[in-house]
Amino acid sequence: MSGVFKALSDPTRREILGLLRDRDMTAGEIAEQFEISKPAISKHLDLLKEAELVSVEKKGLYRIYSINLTVLQDTLSGFLDLFEKENEE
Amino acid sequence: MSGVFKALSDPTRREILGLLRDRDMTAGEIAEQFEISKPAISKHLDLLKEAELVSVEKKGLYRIYSINLTVLQDTLSGFLDLFEKENEE
DNA sequence: TATTTATTTAACCAATTAGTTAAATATAAT
DNA sequence: ATTATATTTAACTAATTGGTTAAATAAATA
Numbered sequence: 001m002s003g004v005f006k007a008l009s010d011p012t013r014r015e016i017l018g019l020l021r022d023r024d025m026t027a028g029e030i031a032e033q034f035e036i037s038k039p040a041i042s043k044h045l046d047l048l049k050e051a052e053l054v055s056v057e058k059k060g061l062y063r064i065y066s067i068n069l070t071v072l073q074d075t076l077s078g079f080l081d082l083f084e085k086e087n088e089e
Numbered sequence: 090m091s092g093v094f095k096a097l098s099d100p101t102r103r104e105i106l107g108l109l110r111d112r113d114m115t116a117g118e119i120a121e122q123f124e125i126s127k128p129a130i131s132k133h134l135d136l137l138k139e140a141e142l143v144s145v146e147k148k149g150l151y152r153i154y155s156i157n158l159t160v161l162q163d164t165l166s167g168f169l170d171l172f173e174k175e176n177e178e
Numbered sequence: 179t180a181t182t183t184a185t186t187t188a189a190c191c192a193a194t195t196a197g198t199t200a201a202a203t204a205t206a207a208t
Numbered sequence: 209a210t211t212a213t214a215t216t217t218a219a220c221t222a223a224t225t226g227g228t229t230a231a232a233t234a235a236a237t238a
Binding site (some may be wrong): 026027028031038039042043046060061062063 | 213214215216217218
């Protein structure tokens with residue numbers, strides 16, 4: 001839970017998720033979209049993976065990243081549910 | 090946006106929001122619920138205030154904190170909307 | 179006016195973060 | 209077997225985080 005919010009607290013990582021919403025991408029394709037270095041992107045991807053917000057598949061030389069939409073949606077909407085009027089004991 | 094996710098990435102701060110969901114509380118009442126020092130809680134509250142997730146009202150010696158439910162809900166559900174199937178351009 | 183009370187601010191510390199460049203790894207192609 | 213390519217890991221740095229204790233502030237009370 002903390003991991004998901006931590007991951008989402010960085011604008012670069014949110015942007016990566018936005019890219020992956022549209023299609024799966026290799027690490028290099030993702031890195032191309034940003035000004036920062038590839039190792040920096042690699043670390044962002046690692047953090048997103050840690051939070052289980054993305055998955056990776058090895059394909060030859062490439063790593064193909066994809067978003068785990070359900071993790072994102074379930075975590076956030078699950079958290080939001082805690083603050084619904086209905087939930088008042 | 091980053092501020093909200095950053096604020097939510099800490100379990101103590103999420104717990105504070107959980108307390109405030111039930112009722113407004115003074116800084117001291119909030120601090121009582123945790124093991125850590127009052128200044129530490131004060132800083133957490135400040136960060137929540139920065140993210141506009143809580144508001145404070147001065148009342149004599151006390152500061153009364155309340156949750157800004159709509160900010161929490163609008164931010165998270167607004168972000169979630171970006172990842173809905175319908176949003177595909 | 180002096181004291182107590184609630185809270186914040188200041189100064190500090192260790193751990194973490196987000197970036198860098200350089201080196202390592204692993205697969206593909208010549 | 210060598211070289212090129214995609215990506216990660218390592219080593220480093222500056223800034224931020226989450227905690228501490230001590231001092232400052234501000235309102236209430238004696």
